[in-house]
Amino acid sequence: xxxxxxxxxxxxxxxxxxxxxxxxxxxxxxxxxxxxxxxxxxxxxxxxxxxxxxxxxxxxxxxxxxxxxxxxxxxxxxxxxxxxxxxxxxxxxxxxxxxxxxxxxxxxxxxxxxxxxxxxxxxxxxxxxxxxxxxxxxxxxxxxxxxxxxxxxxxxxxxxxxxxxxxxxxxxxxxxxxxxxxxxxxxxxxxxxxxxxxxxxxxxxxxxxxxxxxxxxxxxxxxxxxxxxxxxxxxxxxxxxxxxxxxxxxxxxxxxxxxxxxxxxxxxxxxxxxxxxxxxxxxxxxxxxxxxxxxxxxxxxxxxxxxxxxxxxxxxxxxxxxxxxxxxxxxxxxxxxxxxxxxxxxxxxxxxxxxxxxxxxxxxxxxxxxxxxxxxxxxxxxxxxxxxxxxxxxxxxxxxxxxxxxxxxxxxxxxxxxxxxxxxxxxxxxxxxxxxxxxxxxxxxxxxxxxxxxxxxxxxxxxxxxxxxxxxxxxxxxxxxxxxxxxxxxxxxxxxxxxxxxxxxxxxxxxxxxxxxxxxxxxxxxxxxxxxxxxxxxxxxxxxxxxxxxxxxxxxxxxxxx
Numbered sequence: 062x063x064x065x066x067x068x069x070x071x072x073x074x075x076x077x078x079x080x081x082x083x084x085x086x087x088x089x090x091x092x093x094x095x096x097x098x099x100x101x102x103x104x105x106x107x108x109x110x111x112x113x114x115x116x117x118x119x120x121x122x123x124x125x126x127x128x129x130x131x132x133x134x135x136x137x138x139x140x141x142x143x144x145x146x147x148x149x150x151x152x153x154x155x156x157x158x159x160x161x162x163x164x165x166x167x168x169x170x171x172x173x174x175x176x177x178x179x180x181x182x183x184x185x186x187x188x189x190x191x192x193x194x195x196x197x198x199x200x201x202x203x204x205x206x207x208x209x210x211x212x213x214x215x216x217x218x219x220x221x222x223x224x225x226x227x228x229x230x231x232x233x234x235x236x237x238x239x240x241x242x243x244x245x246x247x248x249x250x251x252x253x254x255x256x257x258x259x260x261x262x263x264x265x266x267x268x269x270x271x272x273x274x275x276x277x278x279x280x281x282x283x284x285x286x287x288x289x290x291x292x293x294x295x296x297x298x299x300x301x302x303x304x305x306x307x308x309x310x311x312x313x314x315x316x317x318x319x320x321x322x323x324x325x326x327x328x329x330x331x332x333x334x335x336x337x338x339x340x341x342x343x344x345x346x347x348x349x350x351x352x353x354x355x356x357x358x359x360x361x362x363x364x365x366x367x368x369x370x371x372x373x374x375x376x377x378x379x380x381x382x383x384x385x386x387x388x389x390x391x392x393x394x395x396x397x398x399x400x401x402x403x404x405x406x407x408x409x410x411x412x413x414x415x416x417x418x419x420x421x422x423x424x425x426x427x428x429x430x431x432x433x434x435x436x437x438x439x440x441x442x443x444x445x446x447x448x449x450x451x452x453x454x455x456x457x458x459x460x461x462x463x464x465x466x467x468x469x470x471x472x473x474x475x476x477x478x479x480x481x482x483x484x485x486x487x488x489x490x491x492x493x494x495x496x497x498x499x500x501x502x503x504x505x506x507x508x509x510x511x512x513x514x515x516x517x518x519x520x521x522x523x524x525x526x527x528x529x530x531x532x533x534x535x536x537x538x539x540x541x542x543x544x545x546x547x548x549x550x551x552x553x554x555x556x557x558x559x560x561x562x563x564x565x566x567x568x569x570x571x572x573x574x575x576x577x578x579x580x581x582x583x584x585x586x587x588x589x590x591x592x593x594x595x596x597x598x599x600x601x602x603x604x605x606x607x608x609x610x611x612x613x614x615x616x617x618x619x620x621x622x623x
Contacts, residue, residue: 062109063179064156065163067099068149068232070116070140073168075281078343084118086167087125088285089376091292095279096122099165100131106176108163109133112156114149116140147250150241157238164252166232170288171276173233178269182235187267188259190235193228194276200227202268209265213253228268231276282341289377290336294327297372297381302332312336315387318493319579319588320506322349326384334371335385339378347430350375353508355428357382360510363419366412366503385503390492391527403534409495409502409522410542416504417484417515418549424485426512435486435513437474444567445470447574456577456592457621465613472610476563477514480556482546486513490521492528515546516561520568524602526594532601562606569599593623 073080076088086096096113103111115122115137123137136156144152150164161182163175173192182190191210193202198217204226205211218227234252243255256266279285298306306329315324315335323338339350354375360367368383390409394402426433446463453459463470487494487510494506519542523535530538539561546552572595579585580592596618603615 063107063160064158065103065108065111066150066153067111067113067165067167068146069096069122069167070114070143070149072117079341082345084122086122089374090170090289091296096167100135102175103163104133106179111135112153113137114140116143145249145251147244147252147255148248150252151244151246154241159238161235161237164234164236168279169232169276170279171274173271173274173276178233179235181269185267188237188239188264189256189266190269191266192231192233192269192271194231194271196229199229202228202230204228204268205265208268210268213257286377289374290379293372293374293379293381297334298329300371301334319575333384334381337380341378342376349430349508350378350380352428352430354380356507356510360420360507365416365420366501367507368503368505385496385498388497390495390497393497394492394528406538407541410538411545412502413490413518414545416487420485429511431509432511434511435517440474440477440567441470444571448570451574452577455581469611469614472608473563473566476608477560477567480560481514482516482557483512484515485510487518490518491525514560514564517564517568520561520565524565524569524598526591529594565602566606569595596621596623
């Protein structure tokens, strides 16, 4: 029986903080952990029993293995103190039999045929066979005559001349049991030291060159993310278009907005997908990507026009989805011969009402990664205090305390929740989050959805500084929305309007806070151009707000100059 060892005891230092909560061997590629991929590859190569050495987060690795059904025995050997590659091999002396055995690193992704490597080893007399590949920037193993290894360099380099060949050790090797006698017991020991000794004695390890095979060392965040992205790309194209990409997939970086996510377009011929890179998850807690995927798939099931999600990896942060183009509602409004674009806005309001009323029916608040609902703490902390901290103080350089407006903000929060028509709230329903694709509106950036007032999303759309709709058009569209809602359910118009008036203010405070933060802290200076319009809107709507108790806020805002 062929046996194998997967070296999985490493601390994953280069991958911190991500390895603080998930061990490197359990990092997924296209939904399957690296460890599982290697076990199945070794099984396919003829291995009948596999050992996995563990140290860092060893209980998670052992628990994962115990929960699987691989069809062959898998044992774990915990190392309280890390023993190194050679020490790990020696620590399993009772596991090995009299046949050569395979050893592979746990942090690689490869299509190298382990069975072919094993057969190659059995065809010569060398005590060890190391699999090498050409990986510029990593090459540090020199090749001697007759496909044998002549040395291990202290640092990577390119070949120094036509007679020298330098390769990378892949972490895949086949060893004869005699190697065990060269390794001390109960001590840290590198297997490379044993191989250097073999070279000195004139019995060097053999080299198996896997130059034409895929091999990736996933020991750094960038390498892991690249491998995760590449593995998702083919499946996403197959799901979207029914076949793998034809030829090389080209990708381009797309301009983002306020989010820290990075956006890309992947193109193969005339077909394209868009991918969002949310970044590696540094915590096991629900994060933005969890909400994005769960809410996006749910909305698609509700027949809300959102981009279809094809492939995703919650840990690596990649989400591949339908490409809905580059045309925002903002672009349509700014460029249209009809600057009001009233008919298009009425269609969008109809979608928003369905988003709110239909979307709330089966919505699970556990999908949210922020607050489960638009509530008083959110209003006070993330809108009112945000306005003071990020805009008044952070952007304008004032020295104002949130306490100065505490009673005003209390009144606003009460007003924004009283008379609320509660449904599923988008919370950032503005023109740059509405794409126009093939003439149809498509809603994006829905990951902040939660229970909340429909009035808030209506306000987000109508007071949007990106489009600066005229006041008469805002009033006309609000009345249209109110009439459409009234056709579907009982609404008290006065209560609905009072709530809307307060939501206009809280949304406006949030916008100015965001513009101040994005400009001063994130360095996204293009948002600064929208501050004057947002401030004008806030002044105008505060002056029209028939609500006692907000006089200090009104006075302070009225005195602001941009």
